[in-house]
Amino acid sequence: MAKAPALLQSLALRGLSATHAQVFAGVRLVPLLRDAPRGDLRIARRAYEDTVSVVKLGDGTAYCSTYVPHALVVGWTDDGSPVASYGAALAGPTDGRAFCKQCRGVQLLHRMVRREARGEDPAERNRLRLLPQHLAMEGFLAQHFNAPEIAWSEYSRRAISRGLDPRTEMSLSGRAIPSLEDALRIFEIHEGQCGLLLFVGELLASVFVVSHPDDYRALHRSLIEDSYEQTLLHAARHNGDSQAFAHSFDAAQVGSLDDLRAALGRARAEAGALHVDTAAGLLGRPIAAERVYRAGPFSLQRFVTELDPALDNHIGEAIVRDDGTLEYAKTYRLSAGQVRRARLLQQLAAHGWNLDATAAALRIARDQLIRRIDGEGFGYLIAEHVLKAALKRTR
Numbered sequence: 001m002a003k004a005p006a007l008l009q010s011l012a013l014r015g016l017s018a019t020h021a022q023v024f025a026g027v028r029l030v031p032l033l034r035d036a037p038r039g040d041l042r043i044a045r046r047a048y049e050d051t052v053s054v055v056k057l058g059d060g061t062a063y064c065s066t067y068v069p070h071a072l073v074v075g076w077t078d079d080g081s082p083v084a085s086y087g088a089a090l091a092g093p094t095d096g097r098a099f100c101k102q103c104r105g106v107q108l109l110h111r112m113v114r115r116e117a118r119g120e121d122p123a124e125r126n127r128l129r130l131l132p133q134h135l136a137m138e139g140f141l142a143q144h145f146n147a148p149e150i151a152w153s154e155y156s157r158r159a160i161s162r163g164l165d166p167r168t169e170m171s172l173s174g175r176a177i178p179s180l181e182d183a184l185r186i187f188e189i190h191e192g193q194c195g196l197l198l199f200v201g202e203l204l205a206s207v208f209v210v211s212h213p214d215d216y217r218a219l220h221r222s223l224i225e226d227s228y229e230q231t232l233l234h235a236a237r238h239n240g241d242s243q244a245f246a247h248s249f250d251a252a253q254v255g256s257l258d259d260l261r262a263a264l265g266r267a268r269a270e271a272g273a274l275h276v277d278t279a280a281g282l283l284g285r286p287i288a289a290e291r292v293y294r295a296g297p298f299s300l301q302r303f304v305t306e307l308d309p310a311l312d313n314h315i316g317e318a319i320v321r322d323d324g325t326l327e328y329a330k331t332y333r334l335s336a337g338q339v340r341r342a343r344l345l346q347q348l349a350a351h352g353w354n355l356d357a358t359a360a361a362l363r364i365a366r367d368q369l370i371r372r373i374d375g376e377g378f379g380y381l382i383a384e385h386v387l388k389a390a391l392k393r394t395r
Contacts, residue, residue, distance in 0.1 A: 007289040007290070007291060007301060008287055008289040008301055008303055008318060008320065009286065009287065009289075010283075010284050010285055010286060010287055011207070011282060011283055011284075011285070011287060011303070011316070011318065011326075011329065011331075012283065012284065012324075012326065013032060013209075013276070013283065013326060014324050014325050014326050015034060015321075015325035015326055015327075016032045016033065016034055016194065016195060016209065016326065017032070017033050017035070017269075017272060018030050018031070018032055018033075018197065018271075018272030018273070018275050018276050019031050019033055019190065019268045019269075019271065019272045020267070020268050020271040020272065021199075021242075021244075021271065021275055022183075022187045022188065023241070023242045023243070023244045024179055024182060024183040024186065024187070025178065025179035025182075025183070025236075025241055025242070026178065026179055026200060026201045026202075026235070026236040026237075026239060026240065026241060026242055027177075027179045027180055027183040027198075027199070027200055027236070027242060028198075028199040028200075028202070028242035028243075028275075029183060029184075029187055029196050029197070029198060029199075030196055030197035030198075030199070030272070030275040030276075030279075031189075031190045031193045031195075031196055032193065032194060032195035032196055032197065032209060033190060033191075033192040033193055033194065034192055034193075034194040034195075034211075034212075034213070035192065037192075037194065037211060037212045037213060038080065038082075038211075039082035039083060039212060040076060040077045040079075040080050040081060040082060040083060040297075041074065041075070041076045041077075041083065041211045041212075041298060041319070041321075041327050041328075042074070042075050042076075042083040042211060042212055042215055043072050043073070043074050043075075043210045043211060043212070043215045043219070043328060044072070044073050044075075044215065044218065044219075045070050045071075045072060045073075045218065045219055045222055046070060046071045046072070046073050046129065047069065047070050048068050048069060048070055048071065052064065052065070052066050052106045053065050053068035053106070053109055054106060054109070055109045055111065055112050055131070055134070055138070056109075056111065057111075057112065057138070058111070061142075061145075061165075063112065063134065063137075063138045063141070064166075065134060067171075067173065067227065068109075068131060068134060069222075069225040070132075070222060070225060071109075071129050071130065071131050071132070072129070072130055072131075072132050072219075072328075073116065073127060073128070073129050074127070074128045074129075074130065074295070074300075074319065074328070075126060075127045075128075076126050076128075076295055076296050076297075076298055077126060077296070078126065078296040078297065080297075109131070112130065112131055112134065112135050112138055112292075113128065113129070113130045113131075113135060113292055113293050113300065114128070114129050114130075115127070115128055115129075116128065116129055126295070126296065128293065128295055128300070130300070130317070132226070132317070132330045133226060133227055133316075133317075133330055133332050135292065135302055135317045136302045136303070136304075136315040136316050136317045136330075136331075136332060137169070137227075137315065137332065139290060139302045139304070139315070140169075140304060140315045140334075140338075140342070141167045141168075141169065143342060143345060143346070144164070144345040144346065144348070144349040145163055145164045145165070145167060146163045146164075147159055147160050147161060147162060147163035148160065148163075148352070148353035149352065149353075150352060150353065150354075152353060152354065152355070153383070154355050154370075154382060154383055154386045155353070155381055155382060155383060156380060156381060156382060156383045156384065158380060158381075159380070159381040159382070164345070164378070164381075169338055170230065171227035171228060171229060171230075171332075172227065172228045172229070172230055172232070172233060173224075173225070173226075173227065173228075174223060174224040174225060174226050174227075174228060175224055176228075176233060177200055177205075177228060177232055177233060177236050178233075178236045178237060179236065180200065180223075180224060180236075181224050184220060184221055184223055184224055185221075189216070189217055189220055191213070192213055193213055193216055193217075194209060194210055194211065194212065194213055194215075194216050195207070195208050195209035195210060195216060195329070196208055197275060197276070197279050198223065199242060199278070199279075200228070200232045200235055200236050201232065201234075201235025201236045201237075201238070201239035201240075201242070202235070202239055202242055202243070202278075203231070203232060203235050203239075203312070203333070204278070204279050204281055204282055204312060204314075204333065205228055205232050205333055206223070206226065206228070206330065206331050206332065206333065207279070207282060207283075207314075207316070207329055207330070207331045208223060208226075208329065208330050208331075209318075209326055209327070209328055209329040209330075210327075210328055211319075211327040211328060226330075226332075227332060228332075228333070229332070229333050229334060229335040229338065230335060231333075231335050231336070232333065249263050249267070281311055281312030281313075281314075282305065282312060282314045282331060285305045285306065285311070286305070286306050287303040287304060287305050287306070288303060288304055288306070289301045289302070289303040289318075290302055290303070292317070295319075297321060297322045298319050298320065298321055298322075298327060299319065299320050299322075300317065300318075300319050301317065301318050301319075301320065302315070302316065302317040302318075303315065303316055303317070303318065307334075307339050307342050307343050307346070309336065309339055309340070309343070312333065313333075313334040313338075313339050314331045314332060314333050314334060315331065315332050315334060316329060316330055316331030316332060317329070317330060337376075340376060341376045341377070341378075344372065344373065344376055344378070345378075347361060347362060348373075355369055355370065366390075367390040367393055370382055370386065370387060370390035370391075371390060371391065374387060374390075374391070
């Protein structure tokens, strides 16, 4: 059995090249081209129509979202041969069922990542359904989810028995981002395009990559259904139009169509490299990755960047070939508030949820830490009399 590829240390565009961007108002799309798609991994969309979706995680917990517009169904072959007749067969109904008789419009999805069939036919067996972005968000929310291992007297009974149950985060639909829907509608899809870098108000909003140009063409408009953090709405409204990078040619160096073609290729490569540089807040950054599923010669992983408040921070998922080629990726930009909350939980967990030790590590007073916990929406973790006393001493 082939050795599973190593966990990602950083997100790199291996197997892809960026080219010149297209700009509409505050939206900049940088196409990612794949020179030689292999065809042994294909991705298609499966729509969901339910208002609320609940995913059983298998450990007694569940992930709930009020917005799951679609899943992605991944098909692959083990021997490198092309995936046959892919896409049209994926328009069938979902495999969920009503969550309860009283909860109309609630879809129960049995796994965040689930093999579609287990029969003898390899074409059916090698098919995987995943919930894009939700796979990464569930991992992000689950960080330090458990209750304190020591029943510290400062914590509420709820914290001791249930931990961070529930932990919630808010996102925007792409339809809330000004100009994004128009940009996706009017922008040209390049020959060989298998992905893009999406910038909103000059902030990197998302990286989206699939394995095959035909799949990208079918999924291009699905970006409007993705989730985005709320800072992007402000950036799109107030940062002005995205910058369009112009390139000039030296007419003296162009004496034939071949010269013009070569000059155009250099210009596209330079523009692509420049756009990739502007995505350095994610690309090339150290990430912590977790393997979620092994699919033949491919590995599905989810990841989070190091949570540095001074930098852009992202979560996401990726499918990587054994040789390191990036076959699929979808990322989500974290807001400053999400980063603060995650870092606070990291510090608490690292110090055994001991308030005094955590406050000392953060170089703040114990009461300041309690107020910070409350201010970040985790006040329910602290015993009521402790929280009231800390808040009273600040007045």
